[in-house]
Amino acid sequence: MSKSLLIISRQAPWSGPGAREALDIVLAGGAFDLPIGLLFMDDGVFQLAPHQDAKAVQQKDLSANLQALELFGVEDVFACRHSLDERGLVPPSSAQPLSGEGISTLIDRYDQVVTL
Template identity: 55%
Template sequence: MARSMLIITRHSPWSGTSAREALDVVLAGGAFELPLGLLFLDDGVFQLISPQHPSSIQQKDLTANLQALSLFGIDELYASNRSLAERGIAADSLSLPVKIMQDDELTALIKRYDHVITI
């Protein structure tokens, strides 16, 4: 049986290449049917806001990649309630169906996975 993996993305879509790299890892794992989860934490929750306007900083919009997650079987999507609240993002404004997690739930979530990668 394949080992499960949780990818934690902590960077905004406009802060460099980290957000895109995290999505690339998740999509690649999904293509190989690995059991994966994706947690949006800290500034990573900004990836869940649509529309994104990255062209002004010469970046690409991540929206299409995010929408493709379900096509690759990536349905275990999570976001930190604290991260959303600290950034003034309402849960009903998110572009993806994510499970909003409290801090104590995050600890349990991380322990559920065999491997955890933070990007």
């Protein structure tokens, strides 16, 4: 049986390669039917903000990657409620918001956890 993997994405989509790498790992895991989850925390929740203009900051748009999660069988997508609230973001329907205890329980569910 495959070990499960949780990716925690903490970088804003425009702050460097970490956000894209996190999504690439999750999509690859989904393509190989790996039990995988994705948690957005800290500035990583900015990846969930609608209507981003990646060209304005000379970056590649990650919205297509986010939309592809479901196509790759990735259903476990979460966002830190505290991080969303701090940044004035509304939880998107594509990510289940979790508070502190929920995040701890989520992390305990997975065999491996990688933070980017």
